[in-house]
Amino acid sequence: MSTPELKQFGELDPEDFQRQAVWIGCHTADYDEPWYEDTDEETFRPYTGKLPADPSEGMLLVRAVIELNDGSQYLGFVTPGVGLGTQQPQIFVDDRRFGFWGGMAGVSEQAQQELYSALRKRPDAILPLRFRADSGLTTDEIEGQVEGFYKKSRDGIHVSFTPWRNLTDVPSAGAQWFQMSSRSHRGYPQPEKGFEYLKIVYEEPCLRCGIFERQKAPFRFKKASGSPAGFTQLTWVYDAFFAPPNVVEEIMSAGISGLSPGPAVFHPSGKECSDRVQLLIPTAISCVETSLLQTVTCQPANEEARAIRALFVKQPSSPRKSFSPELEEHFRKQRERLAAIPYCGRVKHHPPTSIALIPDHLKGAPDLFRSEEWFGSGGCAFRLIFALERFSNLVQERRWRGLEFHVAAQSGFSERQSS
Numbered sequence: 001m002s003t004p005e006l007k008q009f010g011e012l013d014p015e016d017f018q019r020q021a022v023w024i025g026c027h028t029a030d031y032d033e034p035w036y037e038d039t040d041e042e043t044f045r046p047y048t049g050k051l052p053a054d055p056s057e058g059m060l061l062v063r064a065v066i067e068l069n070d071g072s073q074y075l076g077f078v079t080p081g082v083g084l085g086t087q088q089p090q091i092f093v094d095d096r097r098f099g100f101w102g103g104m105a106g107v108s109e110q111a112q113q114e115l116y117s118a119l120r121k122r123p124d125a126i127l128p129l130r131f132r133a134d135s136g137l138t139t140d141e142i143e144g145q146v147e148g149f150y151k152k153s154r155d156g157i158h159v160s161f162t163p164w165r166n167l168t169d170v171p172s173a174g175a176q177w178f179q180m181s182s183r184s185h186r187g188y189p190q191p192e193k194g195f196e197y198l199k200i201v202y203e204e205p206c207l208r209c210g211i212f213e214r215q216k217a218p219f220r221f222k223k224a225s226g227s228p229a230g231f232t233q234l235t236w237v238y239d240a241f242f243a244p245p246n247v248v249e250e251i252m253s254a255g256i257s258g259l260s261p262g263p264a265v266f267h268p269s270g271k272e273c274s275d276r277v278q279l280l281i282p283t284a285i286s287c288v289e290t291s292l293l294q295t296v297t298c299q300p301a302n303e304e305a306r307a308i309r310a311l312f313v314k315q316p317s318s319p320r321k322s323f324s325p326e327l328e329e330h331f332r333k334q335r336e337r338l339a340a341i342p343y344c345g346r347v348k349h350h351p352p353t354s355i356a357l358i359p360d361h362l363k364g365a366p367d368l369f370r371s372e373e374w375f376g377s378g379g380c381a382f383r384l385i386f387a388l389e390r391f392s393n394l395v396q397e398r399r400w401r402g403l404e405f406h407v408a409a410q411s412g413f414s415e416r417q418s419s
Contacts, residue, residue: 003035009042010184011229011401014075014092017063021137022047023077025059037222040235042184052139055080062133062142066091070125078133080140084150085157087142089131093118095399106151108353108417109162110406122164176389177362178405179355182233182241189234190220190267195379206344209298210381211374215240219278220267227275231402238382239370241279247400248277256391258283258366281385285365286372288384289356292413293349296377300343304377348374348381352414355384359410367391 006026007016016023024047026039044061047053053060059079066076066089076091088101098115100107119126132143148161189197198205201219202212219234219242231243248261262278265271296304323331352375368391370383392405 003038004045004048006035006038006043006045008184008186009044010182012044012061012077012097013095013401017061017075017077017092020046021063021134022051022053023061024053024057025061027059029058040187052136054139060138062137064089064131064133064142067130067132068119068121068126069128070121076131078131078142080133080138080142084144084146085152087131087144089144089146091115091129096404100146100148101150102152104152105353106158106417107149110354112149112162113165114406116164123161127161177357177408177410178387178389178392179408180241180368180385180387180392181238181404181406182231183402183404185233185235186228187222187234189237190222195236206298206346206381207341208343208379209296209346209348210376210379211298211344211346211348212381215280218263218265218272220265220270221273221276223266223269228402230400232276236380238376238380239385241281241385241403242276243279243400243402244275245277247398248279250398251279251391251394254394256367256394258368279368281368281370283366283369284372284383285361285369287357287361287365287386288352288371288373289358289412289414290349290352290373292415293352294416295347295349297347298344346374348376350377350416351375351384353417354409354415355406356409356412356414357386 007023012023023044025041026033026036026043026045027041030036030039030045044059047060049057053062061077061079064076064078066074068074074091074093076089078087078089081087084101085103088099090097090099093115096114096118098111098118102108116123116126128145128147130143130145133141148159151158151160189201191197191200195207197220198207198210198212201215201217203214203216205212219237219240221234228242228244230247231241233241242264245261248259251259252261258281260280260282262280264273264276264278266273294303296302365386365388367388368385370385372383374381374383376382386408387405395403395405
């Protein structure tokens with residue numbers, strides 16, 4: 001098979017399912033193909049087998065009809081399987097995609113409100129809704145009902161939805177800001193073994209918490225990572241965006257402030273990529289309201305470590321599992337290696353599911369900027385990226401793919417929905 005059309009899960013849009021009713025995940029179905037290295041767990045291609053497709057062939061995404069409570073119908077897709085946690089119906093509203101299954105984290109109130117606003121409907125006109133896969137596409141009959149937004153916890157599955165509120169109200173004191181994020185991540189920064197890329201790309205990176213002083217070198221890509229069709233991000237890196245050079249030129253020609261193009265290179269040759277550049281966003285502003293967010297301090301026995309220990313105390317004790325002497329020695333060396341990594345003492349916060357900004361800090365801000373505050377958990381650390389509405393409008397007008405914009409409130413508190 002020659003290299004087929006490859007798309008990341010987050011990049012799939014209504015046009016993809018209008019022209020191709022079934023997509024299949026590459027990571028388990030195509031491991032013997034020469035282009036397998038171009039894929040990861042989120043890469044899909046058009047299904048080329050005989051219909052109806054058998055779910056045993058791999059991870060399938062099947063075109064479906066989503067019928068709202070008021071009878072209106074929308075395009076969507078589902079995954080064959082038993083239970084909503086497997087089927088995970090998705091609905092397209094214009095070019096945006098929304099889901100109802102949130103796993104352990106749940107579906108944030110922000111995402112729920114954005115669905116209401118995109119549909120221009122109140123919750124009782126949307127929920128409960130019905131979904132059904134188009135007939136003849138898969139050997140499984142797929143249909144069901146969605147009562148609300150689903151969250152999985154240790155004591156079962158909870159279903160709820162938030163009341164409607166008007167997200168389009170813009171405070172009179174200033175413009176509307178959005179948090180900018182990527183719809184998908186493609187590939188890993190190189191060299192990925194042992195997170196060596198941290199030392200190459202960043203100045204004074206902390207190998208414990210991930211916080212760094214500044215970016216000092218271009219990100220390195222695998223040669224076979226594929227040319228981006230729009231905006232992309234690398235896995236593990238949530239505050240660096242990449243786009244084709246012509247797109248960045250159009251952005252700058254439109255007068256968008258706060259960014260400049262930076263090179264990206266292939267690893268290990270160091271040759272500059274001709275098909276992508278990084279959007280360098282140098283301005284950092286202390287602007288995120290964080291008083292209700294849990295802190296994570298890079299120090300021994302920090303807030304996360306104490307929370308994990310408290311969780312284990314509640315669990316019933318069990319006999320310690322014994323391992324072979326070789327494995328025990330391996331674990332011992334790993335513990336020694338981790339213990340030798342120094343702590344930097346810096347602070348980050350758990351990422352918020354709803355964000356509030358401090359308006360007084362935004363005066364004179366460019367169209368694109370990053371927060372001075374750090375966010376993340378464990379060894380992951382990143383800054384949030386914000387965009388003025390005129391940049392989000394430009395992206396929508398030009399129909400550039402790969403970005404999502406979520407309204408950032410200019411009053412109240414940033415909060416993280418508990419898992």
